[in-house]
Amino acid sequence: MFDYGAYLRKDKFPLIWCSGCGDGIALKAMLRAIDRIGLSKDEIVMVSGIGCSSRLPGYVDFNTLHTTHGRAIAFATGVKMAKPELTVIVVTGDGDATAIGGNHYIHAARRNIDLTVILFNNWIYGMTGGQVSPTTPFGKRASTAPYGSTENAFNISGLAEAAGASFVARETVFRPQVLDKFIEKAIRKKGFSVVEVFTPCPTTYGRRNKMRSVIEMMNWLKDHAVPKSRAEKMDPQELEEKIITGVLVDLDLPEYTEEYQKLIDRVKS
Amino acid sequence: MTEKTAKKKRSRIVVKREWCKNCAICVEFCPKDVLVMKDGFPEVVHIENCTLCQLCELRCPDFAIEVYEDET
Numbered sequence A: 001m002f003d004y005g006a007y008l009r010k011d012k013f014p015l016i017w018c019s020g021c022g023d024g025i026a027l028k029a030m031l032r033a034i035d036r037i038g039l040s041k042d043e044i045v046m047v048s049g050i051g052c053s054s055r056l057p058g059y060v061d062f063n064t065l066h067t068t069h070g071r072a073i074a075f076a077t078g079v080k081m082a083k084p085e086l087t088v089i090v091v092t093g094d095g096d097a098t099a100i101g102g103n104h105y106i107h108a109a110r111r112n113i114d115l116t117v118i119l120f121n122n123w124i125y126g127m128t129g130g131q132v133s134p135t136t137p138f139g140k141r142a143s144t145a146p147y148g149s150t151e152n153a154f155n156i157s158g159l160a161e162a163a164g165a166s167f168v169a170r171e172t173v174f175r176p177q178v179l180d181k182f183i184e185k186a187i188r189k190k191g192f193s194v195v196e197v198f199t200p201c202p203t204t205y206g207r208r209n210k211m212r213s214v215i216e217m218m219n220w221l222k223d224h225a226v227p228k229s230r231a232e233k234m235d236p237q238e239l240e241e242k243i244i245t246g247v248l249v250d251l252d253l254p255e256y257t258e259e260y261q262k263l264i265d266r267v268k269s
Numbered sequence B: 001m002t003e004k005t006a007k008k009k010r011s012r013i014v015v016k017r018e019w020c021k022n023c024a025i026c027v028e029f030c031p032k033d034v035l036v037m038k039d040g041f042p043e044v045v046h047i048e049n050c051t052l053c054q055l056c057e058l059r060c061p062d063f064a065i066e067v068y069e070d071e072t
């Protein structure tokens, strides 16, 4: 048994999330990853925006910052610029990071600043009752799309890749033992790193989309996750509705705070 | 055979009812059907089949089930 207790603010338990909400599975994976890296609690800053997933930093005994909707990456950028020696981890949702916070997301990737973004993709705005988010798949239902969404969904990992991120990985909470390895790699990576975590929201997404229980949602994740190596041999029709998992990007690129320090040194000398 | 290798690993499963939210993920996805849901909580019925794979614990969203390895 892994000792999660050492990292938790147990007085805040039980977790506020609904029964079956997958966010807790990802939280545990994050703690195992951090433990393996061996960072002390004071070396970590965890920053979130607003949303169910953004409640996460309240449960962990690191330096934590619960900010405003969409602005987690902006606050985290400030923290990292002021204290580049700290490990800054952003916890955010698909709405928080790619709707209201979409510009911060792409520009932090473009700068390639050394942040690790754990992006909880549950295809919906959970906290506010299930409105369409930029990742709600076409045709799926939400409170603002009672007959099915007529918008195309963002590929948010692809967005980070196109914008210049050093590291991008994708996994579902059905495979927590793989998820923690990807989170570990993302934290260790110098540069902007994203782990897109597919996690069930049974309350606002599942029940509107013919998945009455979290068990059905977990089975859906199990059946629709396709590792990248296998996906490369499949044709586009077969990949419809599938989630391609694995490390999608892993590059050594110049990192923003280091480049900035070089500039300071050069100008001063 | 040394004494150490003769020792058999035994599983012990602890459910924290005060944190459990009765989602049944641990029960449904145990590969060995060690657990069942009873009165809304996971209950151990076939501990002898447990392989200590830890999947029930890894997938519990609420930190409510723990798998321990005891030496016998």
Ligand SMILES: Cc1ncc(C[n+]2csc(CCOP(=O)(O)OP(=O)(O)O)c2C)c(N)n1
Binding pocket: A050, A051, A052, A053, A054, A069, A092, A093, A094, A095, A096, A097, A120, A122, A124, A125, A126, A127, A128, A133
């Ligand atoms: C400026 C502002 N606009 C809107 C809101 C309302 N709001 C709170 S959370 C949220 C969306 C959360 O969705 P997501 O980031 O996907 O997180 P989830 O709850 O699904 O984990 C919205 C629109 C807000 N708090 N602040």
Ligand code: SF4
Binding pocket: A016, A017, A018, A020, A021, A022, A023, A052, A053, A122, A126, A127, A200, A201, A202, A203, A204
């Ligand atoms: S509404 Fe959805 S995302 Fe929010 S806690 Fe409940 S299950 Fe989780």
Ligand code: SF4
Binding pocket: B011, B013, B029, B030, B031, B032, B033, B034, B035, B049, B050, B051, B052, B053, B054, B055, B056, B057, B067
């Ligand atoms: S450790 Fe594995 S085999 Fe044992 S109860 Fe949990 S899921 Fe089942």
Ligand code: SF4
Binding pocket: B015, B019, B020, B021, B022, B023, B024, B025, B026, B027, B041, B042, B059, B060, B061, B062, B063, B064, B065
């Ligand atoms: S997975 Fe956790 S919360 Fe869900 S029933 Fe099992 S012990 Fe309870």
